[in-house]
Amino acid sequence: xxxxxxxxxxxxxxxxxxxxxxxxxxxxxxxxxxxxxxxxxxxxxxxxxxxxxxxxxxxxxxxxxxxxxxxxxxxxxxxxxxxxxxxxxxx
Amino acid sequence: xxxxxxxxxxxxxxxxxxxxxxxxxxxxxxxxxxxxxxxxxxxxxxxxxxxxxxxxxxxxxxxxxxxxxxxxxxxxxxxxxxxxxxxxxxxxxxxxxxxxxxxxxxxxxxxxxxxxxxxxxxxxxxxxxxxxxxxxxxxxxxxxxxxxxxxxxxxxxxxxxxxxxxxxxxxxxxxxxxxxxxxxxxxxxxxxxxxxxxxxxxxxxxxxxxxxxxxxxxxxxxxxxxxxxxxxxxxxxxxxxxxxxxxxxxxxxxxxxxxxxxxxxxxxxxxxxxxxxxxxxxxxxxxxxxxxxxxxxxxxxxxxxxxxxxxxxxxxxxxxxxxxxxxxxxxxxxxxxxxxxxxxxxxxxxxxxxxxxxxxxxxxxxxxxxxxxxxxxxxxxxxxxxxxxxxxxxxxxxxxxxxxxxxxxxxxxxxxxxxxxxxxxxxxxxxxxxxxxxxxxxxxxxxxxxxxxxxxxxxxxxxxxxxxxxxxxxxxxxxxxxxxxxxxxxxxxxxxxxxxxxxxxxxxxxxxxxxxxxxxxxxxxxxxxxxxxxxxxxxxxxxxxxxxxxxxxxxxxxxxxxxxxxxxxxxxxxxxxxxxxx
Numbered sequence: 001x002x003x004x005x006x007x008x009x010x011x012x013x014x015x016x017x018x019x020x021x022x023x024x025x026x027x028x029x030x031x032x033x034x035x036x037x038x039x040x041x042x043x044x045x046x047x048x049x050x051x052x053x054x055x056x057x058x059x060x061x062x063x064x065x066x067x068x069x070x071x072x073x074x075x076x077x078x079x080x081x082x083x084x085x086x087x088x089x090x091x
Numbered sequence: 092x093x094x095x096x097x098x099x100x101x102x103x104x105x106x107x108x109x110x111x112x113x114x115x116x117x118x119x120x121x122x123x124x125x126x127x128x129x130x131x132x133x134x135x136x137x138x139x140x141x142x143x144x145x146x147x148x149x150x151x152x153x154x155x156x157x158x159x160x161x162x163x164x165x166x167x168x169x170x171x172x173x174x175x176x177x178x179x180x181x182x183x184x185x186x187x188x189x190x191x192x193x194x195x196x197x198x199x200x201x202x203x204x205x206x207x208x209x210x211x212x213x214x215x216x217x218x219x220x221x222x223x224x225x226x227x228x229x230x231x232x233x234x235x236x237x238x239x240x241x242x243x244x245x246x247x248x249x250x251x252x253x254x255x256x257x258x259x260x261x262x263x264x265x266x267x268x269x270x271x272x273x274x275x276x277x278x279x280x281x282x283x284x285x286x287x288x289x290x291x292x293x294x295x296x297x298x299x300x301x302x303x304x305x306x307x308x309x310x311x312x313x314x315x316x317x318x319x320x321x322x323x324x325x326x327x328x329x330x331x332x333x334x335x336x337x338x339x340x341x342x343x344x345x346x347x348x349x350x351x352x353x354x355x356x357x358x359x360x361x362x363x364x365x366x367x368x369x370x371x372x373x374x375x376x377x378x379x380x381x382x383x384x385x386x387x388x389x390x391x392x393x394x395x396x397x398x399x400x401x402x403x404x405x406x407x408x409x410x411x412x413x414x415x416x417x418x419x420x421x422x423x424x425x426x427x428x429x430x431x432x433x434x435x436x437x438x439x440x441x442x443x444x445x446x447x448x449x450x451x452x453x454x455x456x457x458x459x460x461x462x463x464x465x466x467x468x469x470x471x472x473x474x475x476x477x478x479x480x481x482x483x484x485x486x487x488x489x490x491x492x493x494x495x496x497x498x499x500x501x502x503x504x505x506x507x508x509x510x511x512x513x514x515x516x517x518x519x520x521x522x523x524x525x526x527x528x529x530x531x532x533x534x535x536x537x538x539x540x541x542x543x544x545x546x547x548x549x550x551x552x553x554x555x556x557x558x559x560x561x562x563x564x565x566x567x568x569x570x571x572x573x574x575x576x577x578x579x580x581x582x583x584x585x586x587x588x589x590x591x592x593x594x595x596x597x598x599x600x601x602x603x604x605x606x607x608x609x610x611x612x613x614x615x616x617x618x619x620x621x622x623x624x625x626x627x628x629x630x631x632x633x634x635x636x637x638x639x640x641x642x643x644x645x646x647x648x649x650x651x652x653x654x655x656x657x658x659x660x661x662x663x664x665x666x667x668x669x670x671x672x673x
Binding site for chain 2: 022023024025026027028029030031033034035036037038041047048052055056058059061062063064065070
């Protein structure tokens with residue numbers, strides 16, 4: 001983990017985890033396959049934010065077929081709760 | 092089976108163990124929205140639209156494939172569910188081309204209908220899409236547009252499980268996943284039989300029939316062409332579906348009237364050629380029986396089945412009747428006998444077929460289907476059948492022409508290729524070719540009149556049906572299969588030597604036979620198939636002639652032109668050969 005503030009570390013960790021979710025997403029169920037990609041875009045600061053991202057996170061967490069999408073969704077909700085800025089920074 | 096009690100949106104209902112939440116909800120009048128679900132075929136829970144809340148469970152479950160448990164309390168319409176469904180649908184729509192106005196499925200699209208049902212008024216998600224996936228129009232019958240694919244898995248399930256072909260699969264992973272042939276092959280490079288069952292179940296327009304309507308409009312306008320049309324047996328109970336008539340409504344007279352209004356020079360019937368097929372195929376069977384030919388003989392009307400056996404069981408091709416399908420017999424007869432009889436230059440005759448089938452487009456393009464060209468020794472006569480339209484394409488042409496189909500008067504087919512029998516009509520349903528063959532073979536073999544002409548044992552939607560019919564001391568054993576899963580089962584039995592005492596086997600590629608063909612109106616499900624089958628047998632029962640050999644026009648065709656079944660001329664025009672594709 002690189003140096004920097006707690007926020008920066010969280011961003012890096014989030015990206016790491018999300019990359020994992022994205023690579024594990026099989027494509028069999030749609031909230032996970034499509035949501036994971038949208039969250040990935042959001043993490044680059046280019047996609048959905050705020051309410052919409054929360055809805056995507058919820059759909060992933062509650063509707064996905066398996067743990068990959070469900071954990072991915074929970075991660076989005078957690079990040080929005082604690083570090084909402086990371087989806088806007090684009091950093 | 093044990094009975095379970097489940098409460099759905101406050102209403103208790105008793106159901107059998109194993110019932111899905113979706114079906115239990117339907118019993119109390121709750122229609123849970125679905126998208127990828129297709130009863131008995133695709134119950135994979137891919138789209139997650141049918142999610143519901145179950146008391147005691149933190150996450151949602153899919154109603155389509157979750158069996159109820161005793162005492163389960165289910166809620167189907169909470170704010171959280173409405174939000175989740177809408178978000179999932181927005182995600183799906185964000186990766187779907189918004190081309191509804193120019194889409195062939197406009198007005199008959201399940202994705203469109205669901206967006207309306209879930210009250211989606213904006214798609215807020217944007218960004219990544221599959222818009223760069225290439226269109227695949229490599230086959231004669233089917234066009235894939237993976238941009239419009241929502242990865243519902245229906246086509247994969249129907250191709251793998253119902254047809255056991257497996258030409259298309261899920262490729263790639265995660266967001267990059269898409270449906271297509273493996274290794275970036277084109278569909279034409281796979282063992283796809285072009286049955287079109289994938290197009291029939293696709294909720295959007297990701298897989299559709301190849302549209303050949305423009306070729307027909309152009310021919311109809313060409314004053315140098317004598318444009319004739321033939322209508323397949325199954326179309327007479329399905330065209331009405333596209334004009335709001337109940338499934339299975341016999342509409343043969345209206346269809347004839349409609350085709351005449353489109354401007355065809357003559358409106359003929361593939362049923363005429365179906366009667367001809369019975370004469371040739373029945374005679375072939377009798378010859379095989381009496382001269383020790385390869386048995387059991389298999390039917391050859393269904394081009395999807397033919398391509399299937401060419402790919403998967405080529406070593407058994409000698410079992411397949413050498414008879415062309417009725418469509419191809421018609422084309423050959425139209426450009427030879429009809430041309431000669433009417434004094435029309437065969438080069439100017441343009442034959443259009445209306446078929447329930449996408450594989451018929453492939454069949455018409457098979458290189459060997461140019462008997463008229465060979466007969467007249469004229470290379471400018473290209474194909475025996477020039478264009479094949481599916482039922483759906485004809486429906487679109489009739490709408491485009493503003494024809495008020497349900498209110499048309501009933502009209503009659505033209506002579507001489509328009510007269511047919513009830514035996515020909517039932518070609519449209521599974522078991523129909525067999526029944527028609529039995530009606531004729533019995534009388535030809537025994538010389539006696541067949542009193543009970545309805546062979547109920549070979550009718551209906553059971554996957555494999557059998558009958559034994561005594562004829563002159565021989566117990567003729569027959570078998571009927573429809574859908575390629577059943578065809579494969581029959582072929583495996585043949586391979587294992589279990590069908591040595593069978594004489595005649597009918598195979599239809601599509602479930603239900605041609606009434607369930609891949610070119611038929613959407614939706615086509617089991618209930619619709621049954622209604623169409625009922626309609627076909629009503630048509631049969633009302634026909635003045637119900638045995639192919641009694642068709643006076645067929646007798647005339649033999650007297651004036653072909654001489655007799657299996658004659659030299661018959662072989663040249665009405666019989667064919669097959670291509671091993673292993």
